[in-house]
Amino acid sequence: MKIDGLRKIYAVTSVLFLAALAISPLKDYFTEWRSIQKNFNETIEKLPVKVKPVSVGLQQIWSRELNTIDRCITCHLGISNNKLKMGIQPFKTHSKIYHDIEKFGCTICHEGQGLATRYEEVHLPTEFWDQPILPNRYIESSCGKCHIGEKLSSTPTLNKGRELLEKFNCASCHDIPGIKKSYILSLDGIGSKVLNRDWILSWLKNPKHYQDNALMPNFLLTEKEIVSLTDFLISFKSFGEGVNLESLPDVYHKNKTNEDFIALGQTRFREARCISCHSVEGKGGKLAIDLSKVASKAKAEWIYNYIKNPKKFQSKIEMPQYGLTDKDVAAVTAYIESEFVDWDNSGRESIAHTPLPNFFEEGLRVFNTYNCGGCHTLSSKGITDNRGPDLSTIGSKKLYQIDWGKAEIHHTIFNFIEAKIREPRVFGESNRMPQFSLSEDEVTAITTYLLSLKQTKLPANFIRKANEQTLNSVQGEAGKIFQKYSCFKCHSLNYAGGSMAPDLTIVGSQLNTKWMKEYFKIPYSVRPIVEERMPNLFISEKEVEVLLNYFNTVLIADSLEIPIGLLQNRSVERGKSLFKEKYGCQGCHIIEGKGGYVGPTLDDAGDRLKPAYLFNWLMNPQKFKPNTIEPRTGMSAQEAFDITSYLLTFKKSGKR
């Protein structure tokens, strides 16, 4: 039999078509997830525990509300099976989470292509999918998609990112939802404040040279920009309307080199606990500037005036206005002038300098270019708002919208944000964003927060918005005192405010008035291990009266009582044995001079604490301080009352 040419071609093409048609079902048959499912069924047979085998087939979670279809569970077969806790991926049980996987699906948290079933498409960043699977270290960003503004205890990285963005005042240049502009410092009068222009030159060159923990980032300015900006700034000699420097008092001029006078200054410096916030040669607080070289930066006259009333120069400054006398302030100034000098550069005369004719225009241009006005106010004409990009939806930024420049990184949104924060100019020299010096953990934290800012609108019933905690300003005379001494820099009211010191919401119900009165005079650390103590603010007696009155009438708890039935049956002895033997409280607290260093010393508990508060605290410490490490013991009311009775016998005042 002979087949002619045309038929041959027919035969060949028809066979080819047949084969081509077979590809599709074959491809499906040989997909990797099928073999993984088979592998799963084989693996579980070998396990000692009985696990139900799966019938082979594509599996998915369809979340109608979120409009997502996630096929991850096709391979991750053990996700909700408790018996596979020790299993290996992809068959391992998912860690216990607070959400129902069936309702939420996978990609709402992990991102990535929910529909994909090939390993590479699912797990690796692919070119055409803007939201690849999130590396674990950013996973908390997904919590922030729904939990807006909530400071959850299980999202420490996200919370830290939020804090850092506020600390570095990122909102002064960028719109970032949930981040408030935190401070604005006035530059008015800087020409009358600084000792010589060299200081401004070196500060602008790199703030870190003067101070390790400088908040101001390095703007990487050129020499020319630095010079014109310095000349521009130095031309501002006035502190604003009605604010003038008082000249130094005679007592200062007479005694400034007198050792006793300087020693007095040092004592006041220590009592006022300046190093709670300021550091001196690296030791001390991180809340304010380092003072080691401040005398070589600012004029003595300015230092004197500033300590006397910081809020006159910086209306929003958190430094308290201490109740020191003029003589005390002068002594502190003399102490600072004698100690806190940059000895390496002291006595060096600055070289005579004539500013360029157009220094003002040039300086103003630089000031505006880098949006200095975002963090600083300056009473000058021509200052414009020149903000950076809006970051409200940075987490969903499309990859093609990003100018990658010469940066050699894998093109994903998280790599972009991370690289930008680590080294802002890596994507091009012409970028304006300054260089911050951040640790890797800090970079991760900030990236996590920014990644949580997505464009997609999630259904309203998924969103949990935190009630904004705003500090209700205290009115009246007490309010003025709170303001003057910046109490809420360290203390909080209804958990809004500072976090360094105890919350004051119910302080009137917690502490005895007499004890507080003494404490204002000589503050000390209530906990043996904590070195930080409240500074001596030199609050006048009259002011203390006003404060205590306010504490005892307004800052009180509504219902702190000891059940009346208990009052009849009081036993100090029982309390002692419960305290020492049953609950082992001395493990953390000092009592009778012995015990642990974790909690407050209880040897003056009777002087310090009010009975009803002590009783209620023992019943449930977390009610008053959610983060306290004192465990709630679950003790009975009778036991709590006995321990209260025992502790109240400890009084220092009585023994004297």
Place this chain on the structure above:
Amino acid sequence: MKKNYLLFLLFILSLFLLEACKTNTEKISSNVAADSTSSNSSSIVKNNIWTRYNYDQREGKRLFEHYCSVCHGVGGAGDGFNSYNLNPKPNSFRDSVYMSNLSDSNLQQIITLGGQSTNKSTLMPAYSHTLTEIQIERLIKFIRTFVKG
């Protein structure tokens, strides 16, 4: 001639098949964790908490550092700053012999009901009213990493 055609057809078919099978290559074993997606940034320290601990252990670590480390020490060696005030001193979680004698349910009992419940020191308080079961489970998972690591 016929033989040649058949061979040619077979060749074409096998090509298609090969293509179809391509997706099936076994990769799972060599697969790397999702975290390595950003391996380009080599500056990231390999031994960070994200690679060292899983989710449960990380949560446990946070709880441990908050509630336990004052006595048991951040490194679990029983050398927290407050351990010097305790008698008896806390045991070291790094002691593999001591730890292997304690089952997870032992640990759970001690944390939940306090040292007293298993004739250990009363200075170890009970956490049943402070921590949830899940939290205690996570704590145990983290405590176990002191020996493995």
